[in-house]
Amino acid sequence: xxxxxxxxxxxxxxxxxxxxxxxxxxxxxxxxxxxxxxxxxxxxxxxxxxxxxxxxxxxxxxxxxxxxxxxxxxxxxxxxxxxxxxxxxxxxxxxxxxxxxxxxxxxxxxxxxxxxxxxxxxxxxxxxxxxxxxxxxxxxxxxxxxxxxxxxxxxxxxxxxxxxxxxxxxxxxxxxxxxxxxxxxxxxxxxxxxxxxxxxxxxxxxxxxxxxxxxxxxxxxxxxxxxxxxxxxxxxxxxxxxxxxxxxxxxxxxxxxxxxxxxxxxxxxxxxxxxxxxxxxxxxxxxxxxxxxxxxxxxxxxxxxxxxxxxxxxxxxxxxxxxxxxxxxxxxxxxxxxxxxxxxxxxxxxxxxxxxxxxxxxxxxxxxxxxxxxxxxxxxxxxxxxxxxxxxxxxxxxxxxxxxxxxxxxxxxxxxxxxxxxxxxxxxxxxxxxxxxxxxxxxxxxxxxxxxxxxxxxxxxxxxxxxxxxxxxxxxxxxxxxxxxxxxxxxxxxxxxxxxxxxxxxxxxxxxxxxxxxxxxxxxxxxxxxxxxxxxxxxxxxxxxxxxxxxxxxxxxxxxxxxxxxxxxxxxxxxxxxxxx
Amino acid sequence: xxxxxxxxxxxxxxxxxxxxxxxxxxxxxxxxxxxxxxxxxxxxxxxxxxxxxxxxxxxxxxxxxxxxxxxxxxxxxxxxxxxxxxxxxxxxxxxxxxxxxxxxxxxxxxxxxxxx
Numbered sequence: 001x002x003x004x005x006x007x008x009x010x011x012x013x014x015x016x017x018x019x020x021x022x023x024x025x026x027x028x029x030x031x032x033x034x035x036x037x038x039x040x041x042x043x044x045x046x047x048x049x050x051x052x053x054x055x056x057x058x059x060x061x062x063x064x065x066x067x068x069x070x071x072x073x074x075x076x077x078x079x080x081x082x083x084x085x086x087x088x089x090x091x092x093x094x095x096x097x098x099x100x101x102x103x104x105x106x107x108x109x110x111x112x113x114x115x116x117x118x119x120x121x122x123x124x125x126x127x128x129x130x131x132x133x134x135x136x137x138x139x140x141x142x143x144x145x146x147x148x149x150x151x152x153x154x155x156x157x158x159x160x161x162x163x164x165x166x167x168x169x170x171x172x173x174x175x176x177x178x179x180x181x182x183x184x185x186x187x188x189x190x191x192x193x194x195x196x197x198x199x200x201x202x203x204x205x206x207x208x209x210x211x212x213x214x215x216x217x218x219x220x221x222x223x224x225x226x227x228x229x230x231x232x233x234x235x236x237x238x239x240x241x242x243x244x245x246x247x248x249x250x251x252x253x254x255x256x257x258x259x260x261x262x263x264x265x266x267x268x269x270x271x272x273x274x275x276x277x278x279x280x281x282x283x284x285x286x287x288x289x290x291x292x293x294x295x296x297x298x299x300x301x302x303x304x305x306x307x308x309x310x311x312x313x314x315x316x317x318x319x320x321x322x323x324x325x326x327x328x329x330x331x332x333x334x335x336x337x338x339x340x341x342x343x344x345x346x347x348x349x350x351x352x353x354x355x356x357x358x359x360x361x362x363x364x365x366x367x368x369x370x371x372x373x374x375x376x377x378x379x380x381x382x383x384x385x386x387x388x389x390x391x392x393x394x395x396x397x398x399x400x401x402x403x404x405x406x407x408x409x410x411x412x413x414x415x416x417x418x419x420x421x422x423x424x425x426x427x428x429x430x431x432x433x434x435x436x437x438x439x440x441x442x443x444x445x446x447x448x449x450x451x452x453x454x455x456x457x458x459x460x461x462x463x464x465x466x467x468x469x470x471x472x473x474x475x476x477x478x479x480x481x482x483x484x485x486x487x488x489x490x491x492x493x494x495x496x497x498x499x500x501x502x503x504x505x506x507x508x509x510x511x512x513x514x515x516x517x518x519x520x521x522x523x524x525x526x527x528x529x530x531x532x533x534x535x536x537x538x539x540x541x542x543x544x545x546x547x548x549x550x551x552x553x554x555x556x557x558x559x560x561x562x563x564x565x566x567x568x569x570x571x572x573x574x575x576x577x578x579x580x581x
Numbered sequence: 582x583x584x585x586x587x588x589x590x591x592x593x594x595x596x597x598x599x600x601x602x603x604x605x606x607x608x609x610x611x612x613x614x615x616x617x618x619x620x621x622x623x624x625x626x627x628x629x630x631x632x633x634x635x636x637x638x639x640x641x642x643x644x645x646x647x648x649x650x651x652x653x654x655x656x657x658x659x660x661x662x663x664x665x666x667x668x669x670x671x672x673x674x675x676x677x678x679x680x681x682x683x684x685x686x687x688x689x690x691x692x693x694x695x696x697x
Contacts, residue, residue: 078613082653085616089654115658123637124662130611134657313607315693 007238012186012211013477014231016201017534019248020163020184021237024222026215027143027166027173039101048095051104054144055091059084061140065176079133086137104145112138132170146220163224167215174199175283184226186233188214198302202282202289204534208233210474259537259578263294267540273548275522277540278334278530280508284322287329289533294540297334299456299530300395300508301326303379304342313375319382327390334391336456336530338435339379339408341365341397360470365398370407380415387430395456399434399441405451408432435508437461442490449501456530457494459509463487481564482511483571488524488559495525506530515542515577516568522546523555538578597672598680601634606690609662612653614691619653621682627673629683633659634666650683 039047066080090112097107116134119127161183168189174196177185185200185207200207206228217235218224225234225245234241268274278299279290290298306314306322314322327335343364356362369376383394396408409432416428436442437458445455463480464471466487471480481487498505506528511517513535519542521529529539554574558567604610622629629650636644641660648655650669661667667687671679 082612082616085620086612086653086657089619089652093654115654118641118658119660121641122660122662123639124609126607127609127611127660127662130608133612 006236007241008217008235010211010214010217010233010235012208012214012231012233013472013474014228015197015209016185016205016207017229018184018204018206018252019225019227019229019245020161020182020206021223021225021242021245021249022161022163022183024165024218024220024224025162025182026146026218026220027164027169039098039103041101044099044101047098047104050145051091051094051098051107054104054141055087057144058087058140061144062087083133083137083140086134087141090137090141105142108138108141108145112141136173163226165214165218165224169196169200174203177205178203184208184224184228186211186214186224186226188212198280198532199282201532201534202280202286210472210477212474255578256537259541260293262541262544263292263537265294265540265544267294267543269522269543269546269548269551271547271549273522274527275543276506276528277536278336278506278508278528279533279536280530281326281533284325284329286533287326290536291330291333293533293536295333295531295533295536297336297391298326298330299334299336299506299528301335301337303338303340307340307342313378316378316382319379320385323382323386323392324389327386327392330390332391334393336393336395336433337383337386338395338397339366339383340369340376342368360464366396366404366408367398370404373411377411377415380412381419381426384412384416384419384426384428384430385424387427388425392427393431393433393454395433395435395454397435397458398437398461399448400438401440402444402447402451405434405448409451433503436494437465437509439466439490442494445494445497446500449497449503452503454503455494455498455505456528457491457505457507457509457526459507459511462490462509463511466490481568482514482517483558483564483567485559485562485564485567488520488567491521491526492524492559499525504528513539516571516575518542519546519551519575520555520558520571522548523551523553524559541578595672595676597670598676599668599670600680600684601666601668602684602687604661604663604665604667604687606693607663608693609665610656610659610667612657613693614686615656616653617691618656618683618686619651621686622650622679625671625675625679625682627671627676627679629669629671629676629679631656631659632668632670633661634668637662637665 062080062084093111094104094107097111098104112134116131116138119134120131122128161181163183164177164185166187168187169185182205185205187207187209188211189209197207197209206226208226208228208231211233214233223236225237225241227245227248234245237245266274267277277295278297279286279295280300281287281290281298282302282305287298306318323337343359363371383392386392387394396405399405412432416426419426420428431453433454433456434441434448434452435456435458436445439462441448442462449455459482460471463469463482467479467481467484469476469479471477495505505526507521507526508530512521512526512529513531515538518529518539522543531539554571558570561567561570606614630647631650633642633644633646636642646659648659650656669680669683
């Protein structure tokens with residue numbers, strides 16, 4: 001470990017924009033020297049007091065988490081009650097272990113992490129996976145012992161805001177950073193964090209991932225500057241860099257405040273063409289962030305979190321309660337609910353099945369739903385029921401063929417018939433749309449369009465599959481080019497097919513929120529932008545500086561060019577991003 | 582995993598009440614159900630134990646292993662997946678009611694899943 005005072009600049013993948021400075025909070029036991037230390041007998045009582053204080057801190061923290069989530073009737077809140085009960089039940093055993101003459105950290109290791117390891121070895125995958133609850137309790141207590149517990153919504157590290165430094169964060173750990181005094185996040189790994197990235201972005205915390213060598217370089221409490229827009233992490237910034245960091249941070253905040261004031265303005269071009277701005281959300285709570293920025297609805301409501309919240313797949317009532325909580329917050333606004341889109345990350349039921357050699361091309365998403373028809377039907381029943389209560393539409397992810405559309409719609413029709421027979425209120429003709437994220441779907445968009453009610457382009461996966469590039473792999477990440485002529489052709493084909501069939505087409509991927517591509521997509525004919533709430537104000541301001549005439553001309557020029565470099569250069573020359581300079 | 586020592590049982594010796602249940606919820610006896618049981622069990626004065634009546638193949642514990650129903654960690658540590666048979670055993674005041682209450686929780690899959 002090289003904890004020197006020299007400035008180090010590390011590059012990673014920009015995941016969530018903005019600039020944040022703070023002291024390093026090491027989220028994992030990477031530097032835990034006390035763990036192995038024996039304890040002189042005279043220190044035992046003091047160590048037990050220390051454990052109890054940490055226990056109280058962890059318990060308060062869990063109670064605060066529970067409260068913040070219970071207010072929104074989030075099912076996930078209950079897991080924190082379980083964690084608090086486990087913490088209490090671990091205490092006697094931890095204390096008796098300390099009495100044997102070891103540190104509290106060592107007791108946590110031997111008692112809690114050993115218990116987790118035993119469960120992790122149980123053959124039944126559904127149960128062994130749940131060992132992570134025990135790990136969570138151990139890690140929380142470990143953080144509290146190191147005095148690194150973010151202590152409540154308003155406070156943070158005693159020395160001001162913190163920068164969370166970790167090898168990786170699970171999505172549930174990321175959720176817990178909500179509302180804490182966290183300046184930024186820097187992660188060493190990039191793999192398997194795509195879901196985490198989505199959450200961090202929705203929390204609007206600057207974040208850089210894939211920062212190689214980070215954990216070995218950073219010591220606890222060291223000053224860190226994270227530039228989430230440039231994908232840069234600066235350890236122990238010198239005076240000049242600090243000045244720049246603070247200046248950038250201030251400018252960013254001023255811009256955000258100014259943009260937020262424009263939330264009531266219509267998202268339309270100078271020549272009066274109106275766009276639709278929607279929010280991408282993860283939890284019912286996120287609706288507020290979207291509405292505050294003037295979103296007219298939700299273009300993507302992810303439902304995978306319902307799985308991790310339950311330690312199993314959700315029941316129909318749990319689905320329904322979550323959808324209703326979201327709909328209630330939204331009022332008359334449009335709510336687009338995406339059916340289960342389980343990927344190959346560790347917090348998914350896919351992790352419980354046999355590992356696949358190539359998960360991105362395996363039984364994920366809609367394919368998983370077809371392979372597990374029962375939980376899919378349960379979700380469809382809840383969707384049909386909630387559709388009777390508001391402006392709801394259903395979105396199917398990862399569609400690759402017309403057969404899949406028909407199969408899903410047939411299941412939906414069967415489910416509707418069951419509800420009808422049981423006399424349960426529902427809406428059988430709920431609009432059903434599909435995500436265009438497999439190149440095959442984009443190429444055959446004209447065949448799919450007549451049988452669905454809308455398209456939503458998932459640009460991240462569409463680009464990944466089109467260019468055969470995993471964006472979370474730092475070694476090939478530079479090849480991930482939204483401006484690749486092939487990507488543009490797939491997009492144009494999709495937009496044209498939707499226009500011909502007279503159905504709406506939107507984009508719920510990140511590409512739509514990047515200034516140069518917002519203009520390009522508008523010029524190509526896209527009208528619906530579903531964005532992480534934080535991006536909405538920028539896109540609105542940008543749209544209000546454009547004319548449709550210019551956007552169309554620019555799009556036509558781009559489509560005539562032959563390389564990603566040329567296209568990107570042209571866009572950069574013509575489009576001034578909001579907040580640049 | 583026997584119960585903690587040093588507890589003297591001064592009340593009159595009564596036959597323990599025992600009932601066999603099965604773990605029906607898919608994810609087995611993980612943190613959520615285990616803490617639900619422990620919280621419920623603590624409402625009763627009597628001693629309550631859960632006993633592994635059957636174990637899966639290659640399980641790290643033997644059939645007959647006991648856990649204090651009032652301690653979530655002991656319950657989780659049984660590592661009991663879906664399909665495991667469990668004997669609920671209670672002795673002391675309110676034993677009958679305690680066994681009823683816990684058995685109902687198992688039967689209802691701890692409210693975590695719809696019943697078939």
